[in-house]
Amino acid sequence: MTRPDDAAATVAAYLADHESRDLLRFITCGSVDDGKSTLIGRLLHDTRGLFEDQLSALEKDSRRHGTQGERIDYALLLDGLAAEREQGITIDVAYRFFSTARRKFIVADCPGHEQYTRNMATGASTADAAVVLVDARKGLLTQTRRHSYIVSLLGIRHVLLAVNKMDLVGYDQATFDAIAAEYRTLAASMGIEHVSAVPLSALEGDNLIERSPRMPWHAGETLLEFLERVPPGDADAGAGFRLSVQWVSRPHQDFRGFAGTVAAGTVRPGDEVVALPSGRRSRVARIVTADGDLAVAARGQAVTLTLADELDISRGDVIADAHDAPQVSDQFAAHLLWFDAQPLLPGRPYWLKIGAREVGASVTEIKHKVDVNTQEPLAAKHLEMNEVGVCNLYLDTPVPFEAYRDNRELGGFILIDRQTNATVGAGTIDFALRRAANIHWQHVDVDRAARARLKGQSPRCVWFTGLSGSGKSTIANLVEKRLHAMGRHTYILDGDNVRHGLNKDLGFTDEDRVENIRRVAEVAKLMTDAGLIVLVSFISPFRSERRLARSLFGPGEFVEVFVDTPLDVAESRDVKGLYAKARAGMIPNFTGIDSPYEVPEHAELVLRTLDVPPEALAEQVVQRLLEP
Structure with a gap:
């Protein structure tokens, strides 16, 4: 009979041994029906990674949903969604844990269909190695090339080509x-x-x-031998210390620490560090954990650092080796994989999350998209779902970063839709287009407030939006006449007029409409800085671009005016004949016909034009501007 003390010692020894094993994260990927789920299921089974109840459930599921007759269908361990079992494919990324005497593993089974490429990229983003499966009967397929490209893009350096279903080709070596x-x-x-x-x-x-007697000609390693041999997490070996601050800990007034997970390198008390993006320096005083202070912390450890000096450090800042610090910039060249059904349009604002920091961002230029099957560059003005592009990014705040090949945490990012908060893209930073420290705001003595005082008015941007023919320009013109008579200093930026000069190089595609509004919003901002009341009359059909324009101005400075005219009424006016040409197919991408108009959700003024004369509507705008 085993004594309690002996049992406790056995459990403790087992746990200590288990904790000491390193961890390898890997993915399986490839084309549809290459056998990824079957491979992982069999691997879990043969490494004794299943509990008895799981094995019993698998046997029952195999009889109900399996594709192997009376035999166990190992793929059912991974294909857990009802849709997956009905179709016999993998849709979501399935994660499983197992271990051997030498190592622990987390495996991600990634879907094979092209439409789920974004799911595959999610699984690959944290992997140290990839197992790329190929059906021996079919060889390399399009999706094999696609997944291998994403594996390369996301910095996975160790790949095992698993040529599966050798039993169906007679175990042929050739x-x-x-x-x-x-x-x-x-x-x-x-x-x-x-x-x-x-x-x-x-x-x-x-x-x-184990090595198969059916293929004695194979002198190499088995799948498990490869997995037990591959070095885990070596992408940033030798890099200097980096910690992205996730939380500033202030349990009481005598303690202020900076909590996060060490992303690279090691740190010890007394080491000189720099806080980025501020550039302020200090030394590490303590390395605090729940189990007590540490003498050294290394990559992957969650710690709280205290510093010798009081520095202003916030969530998202980076604490790094003072003698080997990352760069700081607000413009980057990057590879971007687009996830969303709505295309990526240059100039459209998004949130960018890098490490623990979230900042405003936009793609300023798509240099080209990549044919992931051939890796050839292709001209592009936008990116569709699952397409990869080489892009230039602009951030509204400088961030510390490193090239993705050197550090995944400080070189990888996601893009988030500002309206839905959905993740719409993921990317890897290649290099900075400039150092943020090289460009500064030039101080001027005559500022916005001084110009406004001289004119005796409060600068405003009045943004008229609505369909073509809704009456925007007519009302804006009446508003300017009224303000001019009152001695106000104004200027009208009209959509048609601006396209004769500043924006004459732009067409009417969605991409050009976004750039059209971006430029006009920047000009309107400069004009309000000059102390003017600016009246902007543009269709501006997309909420995201109107939201971008609003973001350039302070509270109360931006007044959105929705000129609400039904499409049939606007079309009946059609003084320029544009609707008739659009209906005839002569003008593509015409708002209201074959391009959408997104109605404002929070406009300061809504002017309904059906039964109210333009003069009365203009007076509503003037009265709104005269309010304190």
Whole structure:
């Protein structure tokens, strides 16, 4: 009979041994029906990673949903969604944990269909290695190339080519050798540094855990031997210390610490560090954890640092080695994978999250998109869902960063839609387009307030929006006449007039409409800085661009005026004949016909033009501007 003390010691020893094993994160990817879910399910089974109740449930599910007759269908361990079981495919990313005597593993089973490429990228973003499956009967397919490109883009340096279903080609060595040679050429063209290849049958268990007697010609390693050999998390080996601050800890007035997970390098009390983006320096006083102070902290450890000096550090700032610090910039060249059904349009504002920091951002230019099947650059003005582009980014606040190849946490980012808060893209920073420290605001002695006082008025931007023919320009003109008679200093920026000069290079595609509004909003901002009341009359059909314009102004300075005229009424006016041409297909992308108009949700004024004369509507605007 085992004594309680012996049992406790055995459990403690087991837990200590388990904690000491390192962790490898890897993904499986490839085309549809290459056998990814079957491979992982068989791997979990053969490494004894299943509990008895899980095995019992798997046997029951195999009889109900399986595709292997009376045999266990290992894919059902991963394909947990009802839609996946009905279609026999993987849709979501499925994560599973298992361990061996040498190492712990977290595996992500990624979907094979092109429409779920974004799910695959999510799984790859935290992986140390990738297992790319290929059906021995089919060889390399389009999705194999697509997934391999994303693996390369997301900095995975170790890839295992698993040529699966060798049982269906008679375990033929020539078939395996041809596929392996073709893939090595592909991987080299993508910059994937380390490629191994294993012939296997996930269904039969050949070369998964043990070498298969059916393929004596294979002298290389098994799948598990590869996984136990690959070094985990070596992307930033040798880098200086970096910690992205996730929380400023102030439990009482005598303690102020900066909590986060060490992203790279090591740190010790007494080390000189720099806080970014401020550039202020100090030394580490303590490394605090729940289990007491540490003498050293390394990559992956969650700690709280206290500093010798009182520095202004906030969530999202980076504490780094003072002698090997990251750069700070607000403009980048980056690779971007687009997730959203709505296309990426240059100039449209988004939130960008990098590390623990969230800032405003926009894509200023799409240099080109990448054909992920051939890696050829293609001209593009926008990005559709699952497309990859090389883009220039502008941030409204400088951030500390490193190239993604050097540090994933400080070089990877996501883009978030400002209206829905949905993640719409993910990217990797290549390099800075400029250092933020190189460009400064030039001080001027005559400021906005002084110019406004001289004119005796409060600067405003009055933004008239509505359909073509709604009456925007007519009302804006009447408002200016009334303000001019009152001695106010004004200027009208009219959509048609501006397109004769400043914006004459722009068309009417969605991309050009976004840039049209961006430029006009910047000009309107400069004019209000000059102390003017600016009347902007533009269709401006998209909420996101009107929101961008509003963001340039202070509280109360931006007055959005929605000139609400039904489409049939605006079309009946059609003094320029534009609607008739649009209906005839002569004017593409015409707002209200084949391009949408997004009605304002929070306009300061709504002018309904059906039964009210323009003069009365203009007076409503004037009275709104005269309010204190």
